[in-house]
Amino acid sequence: MSPALVTQVGALAGRSILKTARQPFQVFPIIFFPAILLAVNASGLRAATRLPGFPTDSYISFAIAVAFIQGSMFALINTGTNLAEDIESGFFNRLALTPMHRVSLIAGSLAGVAVLGAAQSIVYILLGLIAGAHLLAGVGGAVVIVVLGSIAAVAFGSLGCVAALRTGSGEAVQGLFPLFFVFIFLSSSNLPRQLLRTGWFHTVATWNPISYLIEGFRSLFIFGWDATALWRGFAVALALLIIGLVAVGWALDKRLERT
Amino acid sequence: MSDRAAHSAGVWAVALAIAWRSLHTYLRRPDLFIPSLVFPLIFFASFAGGLSALGSVPGFHFPAGYTAFQFVFVVIQSATFAGLFTGFTLAFDFESGFARRLMLAAGDRRGIVLGYALVGLSRALITLALVSTVALVAGMRITGDGVDLFGLYLLATLLVLVGYAWAAGVAFRFRSIQAGPLMQTPVFLVLFLAPVYVPLYLLKGWIHAVASVNPATAFLNAGRGLISGAHNHTALGFIAAGALVLLFAIWTLRGLRAAERAP
Amino acid sequence: MSGGEGIEVRGLVREFKGGVRAVDGIDLSVAPGEIYGFLGPNGAGKSTTVLVLTTLLPPTAGTARVAGFDVVQHGPEVRKAIGASLQESALDPFLTGREHMRLQCALHGLPKFERDARGSELLARVGLTEAGDRKVNTYSGGMKRRLDLALALVHGPRLLFLDEPTTGLDPQSRVALWDEVRRLADDGVTIFLTTQYLEEADVLAHRVGIIDRGKLVAEGTPAELKAGIGRPSVEAVPQDPGDRERLIRVLHRFGEDAAAASGAVAVRLPTGVGELADIVRALDAEHVRVADLRLHAPTLDDVFLAKTGRSLEGAAQGEQGEDGEDGGNGGEHGESGAVGGGGGGEQEPARASMQQV
Numbered sequence: 001m002s003p004a005l006v007t008q009v010g011a012l013a014g015r016s017i018l019k020t021a022r023q024p025f026q027v028f029p030i031i032f033f034p035a036i037l038l039a040v041n042a043s044g045l046r047a048a049t050r051l052p053g054f055p056t057d058s059y060i061s062f063a064i065a066v067a068f069i070q071g072s073m074f075a076l077i078n079t080g081t082n083l084a085e086d087i088e089s090g091f092f093n094r095l096a097l098t099p100m101h102r103v104s105l106i107a108g109s110l111a112g113v114a115v116l117g118a119a120q121s122i123v124y125i126l127l128g129l130i131a132g133a134h135l136l137a138g139v140g141g142a143v144v145i146v147v148l149g150s151i152a153a154v155a156f157g158s159l160g161c162v163a164a165l166r167t168g169s170g171e172a173v174q175g176l177f178p179l180f181f182v183f184i185f186l187s188s189s190n191l192p193r194q195l196l197r198t199g200w201f202h203t204v205a206t207w208n209p210i211s212y213l214i215e216g217f218r219s220l221f222i223f224g225w226d227a228t229a230l231w232r233g234f235a236v237a238l239a240l241l242i243i244g245l246v247a248v249g250w251a252l253d254k255r256l257e258r259t
Numbered sequence: 260m261s262d263r264a265a266h267s268a269g270v271w272a273v274a275l276a277i278a279w280r281s282l283h284t285y286l287r288r289p290d291l292f293i294p295s296l297v298f299p300l301i302f303f304a305s306f307a308g309g310l311s312a313l314g315s316v317p318g319f320h321f322p323a324g325y326t327a328f329q330f331v332f333v334v335i336q337s338a339t340f341a342g343l344f345t346g347f348t349l350a351f352d353f354e355s356g357f358a359r360r361l362m363l364a365a366g367d368r369r370g371i372v373l374g375y376a377l378v379g380l381s382r383a384l385i386t387l388a389l390v391s392t393v394a395l396v397a398g399m400r401i402t403g404d405g406v407d408l409f410g411l412y413l414l415a416t417l418l419v420l421v422g423y424a425w426a427a428g429v430a431f432r433f434r435s436i437q438a439g440p441l442m443q444t445p446v447f448l449v450l451f452l453a454p455v456y457v458p459l460y461l462l463k464g465w466i467h468a469v470a471s472v473n474p475a476t477a478f479l480n481a482g483r484g485l486i487s488g489a490h491n492h493t494a495l496g497f498i499a500a501g502a503l504v505l506l507f508a509i510w511t512l513r514g515l516r517a518a519e520r521a522p
Numbered sequence: 523m524s525g526g527e528g529i530e531v532r533g534l535v536r537e538f539k540g541g542v543r544a545v546d547g548i549d550l551s552v553a554p555g556e557i558y559g560f561l562g563p564n565g566a567g568k569s570t571t572v573l574v575l576t577t578l579l580p581p582t583a584g585t586a587r588v589a590g591f592d593v594v595q596h597g598p599e600v601r602k603a604i605g606a607s608l609q610e611s612a613l614d615p616f617l618t619g620r621e622h623m624r625l626q627c628a629l630h631g632l633p634k635f636e637r638d639a640r641g642s643e644l645l646a647r648v649g650l651t652e653a654g655d656r657k658v659n660t661y662s663g664g665m666k667r668r669l670d671l672a673l674a675l676v677h678g679p680r681l682l683f684l685d686e687p688t689t690g691l692d693p694q695s696r697v698a699l700w701d702e703v704r705r706l707a708d709d710g711v712t713i714f715l716t717t718q719y720l721e722e723a724d725v726l727a728h729r730v731g732i733i734d735r736g737k738l739v740a741e742g743t744p745a746e747l748k749a750g751i752g753r754p755s756v757e758a759v760p761q762d763p764g765d766r767e768r769l770i771r772v773l774h775r776f777g778e779d780a781a782a783a784s785g786a787v788a789v790r791l792p793t794g795v796g797e798l799a800d801i802v803r804a805l806d807a808e809h810v811r812v813a814d815l816r817l818h819a820p821t822l823d824d825v826f827l828a829k830t831g832r833s834l835e836g837a838a839q840g841e842q843g844e845d846g847e848d849g850g851n852g853g854e855h856g857e858s859g860a861v862g863g864g865g866g867g868e869q870e871p872a873r874a875s876m877q878q879v
Contacts, residue, residue: 089612097578186301200308
């Protein structure tokens with residue numbers, strides 16, 4: 001990476017972080033909603049641990065994984081909405097008029113998302129531990145969670161950028177939020193896959209990549225080091241990241257007709 | 260025509276005009292219409308399908324089965340949110356300036372409150388018809404009789420009004436969609452801090468304590484009793500819902516007065 | 523004239539989906555150091571032209587050279603040479619003015635130690651030193667526009683594009699921005715300015731191009747354009763309605779009849795405004811007292827009307843809005859100069875009217 005590119009990406013990443021930090025309404029749901037859902041589900045579904053074959057006695061250790069995915073979904077919405085606002089306000093054009101490399105236009109925002117993804121992962125780990133979750137993989141596991149959380153945030157953030165670049169509308173990006181929650185609902189977020197007894201639901205959850213991402217995070221809490229769950233989790237996160245970045249490149253070409 | 264009759268005709272004329280316009284917009288905007296239908300279905304699929312194993316938790320007993328158990332939650336949630344999202348529409352209308360036009364034009368402004376309430380009820384009717392059809396096609400068992408089912412939908416009707424009246428009161432006071440989280444978050448919390456996944460007696464710890472005094476528990480118990488033909492919680496559910504309708508009706512009408520006084 | 527710091531456009535076309543030609547074969551030249559006013563109503567193709575010239579939108583056909591570089595072949599070189607303040611106030615509401623400057627300096631590759639100094643210098647230049655540490659969402663429209671301008675100047679561009687820089691601003695902010703534009707021109711910066719305000723083009727631009735429906739319908743200095751379409755007229759209202767016939771007789775010595783407001787008499791002058799003094803002397807000699815006497819110079823709107831058959835509606839409204847209660851005085855589109863204003867009537871739109879001669 002050339003020094004100029006580093007400066008540009010750094011400047012835009014700094015702006016992205018600053019912008020998020022200055023919008024409490026963006027930060028608040030990132031912490032509040034996963035925490036509330038965790039509290040509600042962990043209490044309401046605690047009875048599930050009495051099902052034969054349930055892998056742990058602590059439902060909160062089981063359920064905390066979902067918070068990391070929800071955090072990534074917020075990254076998608078916030079990154080996409082911020083970019084769409086930049087397009088709507090003309091700020092994106094201002095950036096395009098500078099000599100900066102086209103890659104920096106998006107890389108700057110995504111670098112900021114990576115930092116925020118890591119930060120929110122640390123917050124969720126701490127919240128989980130305070131609420132009584134056990135992280136069997138220990139400190140090393142926490143580091144892996146932060147890395148995976150960061151990759152997932154960038155992957156989802158890039159999908160948010162694609163939506164923003166294609167539509168140029170913050171409202172349209174916000175409209176995607178529920179769609180991504182459907183992916184969480186139709187996954188192994190609340191029960192392990194072997195306990196999903198409704199046939200079609202089991203099939204959907206098995207094909208749903210979010211199940212493997214959740215299970216990657218979850219394995220570090222309830223199993224310690226589970227190589228299969230981890231590689232699947234990382235494979236899904238990296239695949240989403242690659243798809244997201246390729247799609248961003250394509251969407252950027254369409255949006256930015258700069259000569 | 261007496262003054263009172265003329266007055267009431269004015270309220271209804273305003274209400275029907277507003278209801279027609281808002282429903283027209285709702286049905287013509289797929290971005291509003293489709294999610295309002297799809298999300299209850301997703302909830303139903305996710306809870307009734309994804310969590311069906313919970314029906315096997317030791318001590319869980321519900322004669323109509325887990326699908327019916329979750330169906331009642333989805334009915335109550337859909338009804339409340341149909342009302343709630345109508346409050347969103349009102350807030351949007353204030354933000355766009357349209358509601359001000361209504362305030363200027365309406366002879367009796369209580370017609371505005373009534374008009375949006377009719378919108379909420381109509382939206383709920385569409386959503387509940389779809390969710391009920393899907394549940395029946397999916398093989399949901401109903402062990403209550405026709406009167407019980409009528410009671411369940413009557414309870415849902417009251418909950419549409421509860422959700423609407425709460426949100427409309429907020430919308431009248433803030434007159435901006437920025438107040439959306441304030442409308443939504445408390446309702447969301449109240450609904451989910453209730454015995455959503457398993458009966459109250461299977462909840463343990465703080466959630467049991469909260470759910471025991473949560474009015475949503477009364478709605479769920481009443482609804483689940485009705486669908487399974489048991490009536491030991493019915494009266495409490497209706498009394499709680501009726502009381503909240505009254506309470507939030509006052510909240511909304513005072514909100515309307517606040518909007519009238521606003522600069 | 524493809525001067526190193528100018529603009530040269532030949533047969534420029536930009537077509538959008540559905541075959542809509544926002545820009546339809548434009549030829550224009552802007553000399554180095556010139557303020558070029560690009561005047562037209564909403565939707566005429568002004569902003570599309572600017573987007574093409576600033577390399578943000580490739581042309582469908584034709585060529586454009588900006589600062590000596592082809593906009594298609596040498597986009598990065600063009601961007602280095604130009605600054606642009608586009609139609610939207612393209613600012614981040616959550617950053618302060620100073621943070622905007624820092625970000626822009628970084629993106630333009632200014633060394634770290636220069637960024638703060640450059641930022642402060644430009645903030646001072648546009649009068650935002652005190653507001654520099656406030657978030658932009660607390661700025662007024664005029665302040666945002668000035669910050670926008672400062673950001674466009676970060677890298678010391680030789681050529682500046684200003685796309686409707688004063689739209690929506692109050693009269694004071696507008697005048698302040700005009701002063702800054704003039705200072706930049708004095709410093710040798712070439713300025714391409716789009717506007718829908720007649721007055722703005724008239725007072726600011728050395729030369730004006732009038733665009734309508736994607737086509738350039740007229741080009742020249744404001745004086746040339748106005749001279750090209752007609753002569754000024756003079757309109758008088760007798761103090762005593764009984765003097766009307768005598769007033770007509772006096773005025774007819776200076777020109778033929780022209781349309782006048784109710785109760786007024788107007789004649790079109792064969793030459794220029796120089797005859798106004800003679801008219802005043804003649805009225806005085808004949809003891810004809812007038813309640814109102816005003817000169818209507820041709821306006822750029824008259825030019826637009828002559829070239830397109832339509833009035834430049836948006837601009838006319840804009841001017842009326844700013845002139846406030848005075849709006850009803852002049853003719854339909856006319857600028858009115860006070861007696862003795864001479865040619866100044868063309869430059870100064872102030873509408874003093876002489877109550878009595």
